[in-house]
Amino acid sequence: MxxxxxxxxxxxxxxxxxxxxxxxxxxxxxxxxxxxxxxxxxxxxxxxxxxxxxxxxxxxxxxxxxxxxxxxxxxxxxxxxxxxxxxxxxxxxxxxxxxxxxxxxxxxxxxxxxxxxxxxxxxxxxxxxxxxxxxxxxxxxxxxxxxxxxxxxxxxxxxxxxxxxxxxxxxLDIDFFSPARQGSHAILEGDIVRLGMVARLQPSKDHLTLIDAFDRLCSDRPSLDARLEIAGDGATLPAIEAEIESRGLQSRVTLHGTLGAEGVRDLLRSLDIYVHASLGETMSNSIMQAMAVGLPVIAGAVSGVTNMVTPDVGILYTSRDVHALKSAIAGLLDNPEQARSLGAASRAQAVRLYxxxxxxxxxxxxxxxxxxxxxxx
Incomplete structure (x- = not known):
């Protein structure tokens, strides 16, 4: 009873x-x-x-x-x-x-x-x-x-x-964190490619490697119109701001600061690929949210991530390896059908498990x- x-x-x-x-x-x-x-x-x-x-x-x-x-x-x-x-x-x-x-x-x-x-x-x-x-x-x-x-x-x-x-x-609320209305956004079908990460800005997150990989990707593909969206706040904000400025990426990288639940959901819905650069997790809520919204996930292969991001929903790269991260992103850009398939599988897994x-x-x-x-x- x-x-x-x-x-x-x-x-x-x-x-x-x-x-x-x-x-x-x-x-x-x-x-x-x-x-x-x-x-x-x-x-x-x-x-x-x-x-x-x-x-x-x-x-x-x-x-x-x-x-x-x-x-x-x-x-x-x-x-x-x-x-x-x-x-x-x-x-x-x-x-x-x-x-x-x-x-x-x-x-x-x-x-x-x-x-x-x-x-x-x-x-x-x-x-x-x-x-x-x-x-x-x-x-x-x-x-x-x-x-x-x-x-x-x-x-x-x-x-x-x-x-x-x-x-x-x-x-999480899988009805709230859900894909955008049918037809309002399709992965890798717009003129601008949007990558993003949602997390506290702290030493256990590897934003600097993400920014480095994004910069190298843009340099390798001068015709690529790409944006990097970073949401969160915390102790490493000054270092992240300095890195963006030193690379001249102010027009391509947006720091959104702390967002509420609706802001996080809407940001995720605007992305084509979710990237989670981390040095360690237990069970990432941000990855769950990205999966529930139906995004393909690229994430560092660290404890607390490898149990969530399996090959049918995303791609793992060696944490801190900027070349591996850049290659993982480039691979999805070159294969949009794979990206869309991973996104659909992500949503299905979120509904089933989270x-x-x-x-x-x-x-x-x-x-x-x-x-x-x-x-x-």
Missing amino acids: KKSVKRVVHVLFSGLGGHGAVMFGMLDAGFYSDAEHLVLLTGVEPPLQDYVDRLEQRNIEWRYVRKQPGRAYVSFYKTLRRAIFESDPDLVFVHGLATIPSVVWNRTRAVVLVRETEPQSTKSKKDWGALAVAHANVDAIVHLTEDAAKTASAKLRALHRPGKVHIIANG DARTTARAYEDLAEQLFRAKAGM
Whole structure:
């Protein structure tokens, strides 16, 4: 019998990231639709306006718990802990590892579930420490893939609690992220070729190799009218801007900054090819979104990508290899039928594997299992 859940608290990063996309997809898919939901947006960055607008449109309560820049961790964790538990929630859904200290030593009746999303290849010592603390203190840790779970087990060893580990893939609203209206855009049939990438601008993303490959492609094909569209914001923005300027690509490369959900969808719908230059992922929401929109995908062959981008939906290249990336793009430009076939297969795979309704039901089933265990049933 399903537990009567009155209140769910979600804890996630206040800026752009996959956490918000997954949460909104689940909420729109009816995740504990009869419960009250409180969303706590946390971090140094102010809440993304798109998140605020979408929460208020859905009449979902939210708060911003700001972390001061620097090392003011203790006061931040205490403030966040009060915000999490003061309303006596039934379920606390923590997206990511950054706020784990706020949910340790849980003395309430709430079930605490952590969705672990940081790429295994880019985890810091602090991240691994937070994951070890989570294993000791929370009710469940959800990994997005079997590979991520195996890597964590090997790394944590005796600190790993296998009974708390579960695998649930990300999902998204495949009706919202869908191909453009029939006939309004056809892959590689326009006068201008549009490539694009959507991601936070951070060291784990390889935007500089993407820009280099794009520049070489344009130099090799002077008659090619191509554009590179980059959406996102973050720490590596100055380096990316400098690279674009040094190559004289200002008229060909557009930096869109942070886009809301509709902006991301509309940008993806305008592209011919989606390129994801990355040094490591867990399960990329941007790739899922591009696939759902029906785009062929070219991506770095790194952990967290190779399990998504298979030969029937896209092309993998050796990460950081600018020549391999340029060749992969050129190959699709020379074979538009292949590009369109990959795009159609991408959409079909997204519908089959990445529907947020499946993800929402899986998390509800897990929560029910945890409620029964907590009650001693």
